[in-house]
Amino acid sequence: MEIPSSAQEQQMTIATPPTFGTPPTPGIPSCTVAQIRDAERAALARTPEGALMRRAAGELTTAVLDALDGHVVGRSVVLLVGAGNNGGDALWAGVALRRRGGAVTALLTDPARAHPAGAAGLRRVGGRLLDVARADVEKLLAAADVVIDGLVGLAARPPLREPAASLVRLANRCAALRVAVDLPSGLDPDSGVATGEIFDADVTVTFGGAKPGLLVSTSAGRVVVADLGMAPDPAVASVGVLTDQLVAGLLADPGSGDDKYSGGVVGIVAGSAQYPGAAVLAVGGAVRLRPGMVRYAGPQAAAVVQAWPEVVGADDPSRAGRVQAWVVGPGAGTDTAARDRLVTVLAADGPVLVDADGLTLLAAEPALLEGRRGPLVLTPHEGEFARLFPDLDLTDRLGAARAAAASTGAVILLKGHRTVIAAPDGRAYVNTTGSSWLATAGSGDVLAGVMGSLLATGIDPLLAAAAGAHLHGRAGERAAHDRAAGAHQLWDRLR
Ligand SMILES: NC(=O)C1=CN([C@@H]2O[C@H](COP(=O)(O)OP(=O)(O)OC[C@H]3O[C@@H](n4cnc5c(N)ncnc54)[C@H](O)[C@@H]3O)[C@@H](O)[C@H]2O)[C@@H](O)CC1
Numbered sequence: 001m002e003i004p005s006s007a008q009e010q011q012m013t014i015a016t017p018p019t020f021g022t023p024p025t026p027g028i029p030s031c032t033v034a035q036i037r038d039a040e041r042a043a044l045a046r047t048p049e050g051a052l053m054r055r056a057a058g059e060l061t062t063a064v065l066d067a068l069d070g071h072v073v074g075r076s077v078v079l080l081v082g083a084g085n086n087g088g089d090a091l092w093a094g095v096a097l098r099r100r101g102g103a104v105t106a107l108l109t110d111p112a113r114a115h116p117a118g119a120a121g122l123r124r125v126g127g128r129l130l131d132v133a134r135a136d137v138e139k140l141l142a143a144a145d146v147v148i149d150g151l152v153g154l155a156a157r158p159p160l161r162e163p164a165a166s167l168v169r170l171a172n173r174c175a176a177l178r179v180a181v182d183l184p185s186g187l188d189p190d191s192g193v194a195t196g197e198i199f200d201a202d203v204t205v206t207f208g209g210a211k212p213g214l215l216v217s218t219s220a221g222r223v224v225v226a227d228l229g230m231a232p233d234p235a236v237a238s239v240g241v242l243t244d245q246l247v248a249g250l251l252a253d254p255g256s257g258d259d260k261y262s263g264g265v266v267g268i269v270a271g272s273a274q275y276p277g278a279a280v281l282a283v284g285g286a287v288r289l290r291p292g293m294v295r296y297a298g299p300q301a302a303a304v305v306q307a308w309p310e311v312v313g314a315d316d317p318s319r320a321g322r323v324q325a326w327v328v329g330p331g332a333g334t335d336t337a338a339r340d341r342l343v344t345v346l347a348a349d350g351p352v353l354v355d356a357d358g359l360t361l362l363a364a365e366p367a368l369l370e371g372r373r374g375p376l377v378l379t380p381h382e383g384e385f386a387r388l389f390p391d392l393d394l395t396d397r398l399g400a401a402r403a404a405a406a407s408t409g410a411v412i413l414l415k416g417h418r419t420v421i422a423a424p425d426g427r428a429y430v431n432t433t434g435s436s437w438l439a440t441a442g443s444g445d446v447l448a449g450v451m452g453s454l455l456a457t458g459i460d461p462l463l464a465a466a467a468g469a470h471l472h473g474r475a476g477e478r479a480a481h482d483r484a485a486g487a488h489q490l491w492d493r494l495r
Pocket residue numbers: 040044052053054056082083084085086087089151152153154155156157158159160161162164181182207
């Protein structure tokens with residue numbers, strides 16, 4: 001199956017690491033390497049020798065053929081083959097592609113240890129096998145239509161050693177379609193951290209289940225998950241990817257017994273004299289997401305009500321009336337009045353989401369969170385994260401978000417190409433929707449309003465934040481499709 005993703009860059013299906021012993025995360029589960037290795041051992045014990053690898057190679061071949069629209073006759077296929085079973089998968093896919101008329105050349109990093117049956121199979125069908133140390137690698141890669149990376153799989157950890165590292169560096173420069181077997185060589189499959197060279201894949205065909213590192217990384221391209229009948233129990237996964245269907249299920253239409261309050265009221269503290277638009281954008285995200293009531297509390301009540309006549313405005317959260325969840329911070333400033341409003345909101349029992357200037361205030365004065373008992377969601381981009389958590393290493397984004405969540409007791413939504421969302425208990429999501437068109441001023445303000453509206457429905461704050469990111473990403477994809485620039489364009493495209 002494929003992980004739901006952006007229109008340009010379809011993705012895979014995921015789950016997460018079971019080491020946390022945490023409750024399962026709804027959605028596509030992503031499992032750790034250790035979990036997948038356990039499932040693989042069990043599958044190997046109940047299947048004939050070589051059967052799993054043949055299935056893996058079959059899935060790989062199908063993915064390559066799909067990417068080539070079935071046109072492999074006469075095309076040049078170069079296999080990068082390491083000394084393990086990952087190389088074996090590549091060799092057997094090479095056999096199948098050769099049988100269909102492809103010109104297949106295998107570059108072996110260690111000819112004496114290349115998968116013996118796979119190598120013999122490729123030789124039998126007329127494929128070429130070359131020792132990397134003796135081949136004109138640059139010339140071969142320059143002429144390749146497809147490069148298949150079977151250098152290392154689950155048994156390896158970065159950085160890549162030579163000659164694999166140099167081979168990857170050269171392969172990344174060529175114009176061919178790049179397909180990774182199980183994972184892009186050089187990537188840490190559990191964390192997504194790349195140290196040294198990493199194969200830059202257009203497509204990754206991964207086995208057993210999606211590994212978290214593939215979800216977080218920008219190097220995996222489109223991820224195709226082939227479970228090979230050995231998928232780990234989804235209940236062990238603590239990382240997930242949401243699906244459109246799951247998110248739609250969180251946005252039920254009001255029933256005949258509902259009124260404007262029953263779906264949950266969100267209160268928004270945003271905007272300032274300097275950034276009046278942030279208030280309008282954040283409120284718009286909430287108003288347009290679902291029917292019900294949105295309250296605004298801050299210095300831009302007149303502008304907000306002019307833009308959104310359905311909103312009830314007040315100048316301060318203490319005078320806003322009852323809400324079920326608060327959003328505080330977008331464009332709200334960092335002066336004394338903004339700090340006072342933040343303090344008022346943090347004293348509320350219900351969920352509070354702090355964004356943007358609210359995070360700046362928290363970074364300067366962490367003690368503001370002392371005494372906070374109710375659910376809390378913090379939504380930093382990387383710069384804000386670094387100010388809030390200077391000791392955490394952002395090269396491992398999933399690990400950093402989890403550590404921040406554990407240390408604060410808050411759900412952390414760390415924005416980025418792949419936004420990650422982590423709960424204090426270790427559960428996490430990776431968001432796979434989105435478009436570069438979301439990189440526009442005010443986009444985050446809309447996201448804050450969307451997440452606040454979901455929080456007000458009373459769902460698990462982790463799910464609310466992840467679902468908000470998913471919907472916001474889809475809105476960005478629709479905006480890109482429509483060539484509709486400007487954050488306010490997202491309002492109409494949320495559902
Ligand atoms: N076990 C099974 O039944 C199946 C395994 N499959 C494939 O097998 C792979 C795992 O195979 P293996 O356990 O043989 O190991 P790998 O193929 O992942 O790699 C092992 C080889 O990589 C080398 N290596 C390790 N670290 C390195 C580094 N940093 N730089 C360069 N080289 C390094 C080692 O010397 C070793 O020769 C999976 O990723 C998957 O592709 C699939 O065929 C499905 C079935």
